[in-house]
Amino acid sequence: RSAEFYRIATYLSRYTAEPIAIILSIGLLNELFKAKWSENLAGGILESFGRLFKNRVQLFVYPWHNTKSLELVTVDNFKAPENWQFFYQHLLQNDRIHSIGVGDPALLAMTSRKAMKLIEAGGSDWQQWVPEEAHQLVRRIQAGS
Structure with a gap:
């Protein structure tokens, strides 16, 4: 269950009062917006994000090189599913999601x-x-x- 990051955040928050940072790829960020990872939650995707960010968690996302379009996908140009775009912008503007830069994009291949x-x-x-x-x-x- 790779995209249940709220469970990881809950586990880690038991052992620290410090902020928690999770590093993930654009691909896994995209998975967070899929309903299949929160089917067991009454509040669905929204509850999943609420649980994820309740303990001062921040996501640090590294880019992905789309080999089909040759585009470098970062948190700034990532397209969240249409019905989640405003929510995604909210997370960015409130410093919940951060971009990890890449020195040499060729390494992403x-x-x-x-x-x-x-x-x-x-x-x-x-x-x-x-x-x-x-x-x-x-x-x-x-x-x-």
Whole structure:
């Protein structure tokens, strides 16, 4: 249940009185607006957002490179579902959602799924996308040890 961030926020708020920041992608932000993630809540999507933000939670969203349109989708040009656009603007204007900048947009072309496929292919192309600290572990797994 990947988009039930209100549950994560509730859990974390039990252990801190400090503000909570959740980092997510534009894709997961989009998921927050889907009814399937709040079917068990009487108030639906609105209740889900209410629970998410009740404990000083802020979302920090990193951009996504749309490979079909070649557009860089950020919190500023993200299109919330039509019936949620004003609510989304409210969240932006009240500092509940923040944009994470990207230094090199070319880096957004690589996803974790693509990196896993490169690793599984057994070549060395994956090394430029995976932190140096993980290289030895990946090599051990590839070697079967």
